Amino acid sequence: MIEIKDISKTFGDRQVLAGISGSFKPGDTSLIIGGSGTGKSVLLKCMIGLIKPDSGEVLYDGRNFLTGDLEEQKTIRREMGVLFQGSALFDSKTVLENVRFPLDMLTEQSESEKVDRAKECLRRVGLEGAGDRMPSEISGGMKKRVGIARAIVLNPKYLFCDEPNSGLDPLTSIKIDQLISEITDEYKITTVVITHDMNSMMEIGEKIMFLYKGKKLWEGDSNTITQSDVAELNEFIYANKLLREMEK
Numbered sequence: 001m002i003e004i005k006d007i008s009k010t011f012g013d014r015q016v017l018a019g020i021s022g023s024f025k026p027g028d029t030s031l032i033i034g035g036s037g038t039g040k041s042v043l044l045k046c047m048i049g050l051i052k053p054d055s056g057e058v059l060y061d062g063r064n065f066l067t068g069d070l071e072e073q074k075t076i077r078r079e080m081g082v083l084f085q086g087s088a089l090f091d092s093k094t095v096l097e098n099v100r101f102p103l104d105m106l107t108e109q110s111e112s113e114k115v116d117r118a119k120e121c122l123r124r125v126g127l128e129g130a131g132d133r134m135p136s137e138i139s140g141g142m143k144k145r146v147g148i149a150r151a152i153v154l155n156p157k158y159l160f161c162d163e164p165n166s167g168l169d170p171l172t173s174i175k176i177d178q179l180i181s182e183i184t185d186e187y188k189i190t191t192v193v194i195t196h197d198m199n200s201m202m203e204i205g206e207k208i209m210f211l212y213k214g215k216k217l218w219e220g221d222s223n224t225i226t227q228s229d230v231a232e233l234n235e236f237i238y239a240n241k242l243l244r245e246m247e248k
Contacts (some may be wrong), residue, residue, distance in 0.1 A: 007043065083147045
């Protein structure tokens with residue numbers, strides 16, 4: 001389980017996060033949603049250690065990630081898998097080399113063990129046989145799958161996905177959502193997804209946190225999100241639906 005308690009962050013005179021609290025359970029696909037500039041990506045970066053919040057706590061199964069010693073922080077980081085926006089693949093490495101990169105950096109496994117594990121993860125995301133291809137030779141949807149394979153190669157307890165559907169067509173987006181949800185359920189990972197995609201909210205939102213101007217205004221799931229009486233959330237949903245209609 002991941003718990004965040006009273007997370008606040010200010011850049012200059014602008015408060016980006018104002019006392020955000022919540023919890024994320026193993027086996028659930030939890031979403032953090034909101035428009036551009038609402039603080040959701042900053043919150044994610046606080047959770048994974050890329051940004052240090054001004055105040056608050058981030059607990060991984062009871063371990064305080066912000067105040068733990070260096071060794072404990074390293075241990076927690078090894079338990080994380082991250083799918084970055086845009087996939088963030090190395091252009092000079094093959095698909096297989098991209099997936100095995102965390103193994104090269106963080107483990108002392110043998111060459112054959114690392115190759116076997118990377119191939120296993122590629123099979124899991126439906127890219128068996130694509131290991132020798134370069135990132136420039138595959139589609140955007142395939143790059144996302146490679147990113148997911150790399151994110152799970154270390155058997156993480158916690159999976160973070162930053163806008164996994166960014167730049168994808170609606171059909172490919174649905175497939176990526178389904179893959180993330182399946183992997184979360186299969187391995188009982190604690191998964192946190194940053195998104196503004198309405199399809200994701202309705203299809204895989206087992207828990208949804210809505211941020212607006214750095215504050216948490218609503219929390220629920222895909223069954224209750226359309227019944228909210230929060231005006232800002234309803235406006236966000238309406239704008240999302242309108243955008244989808246325009247894309248058709």
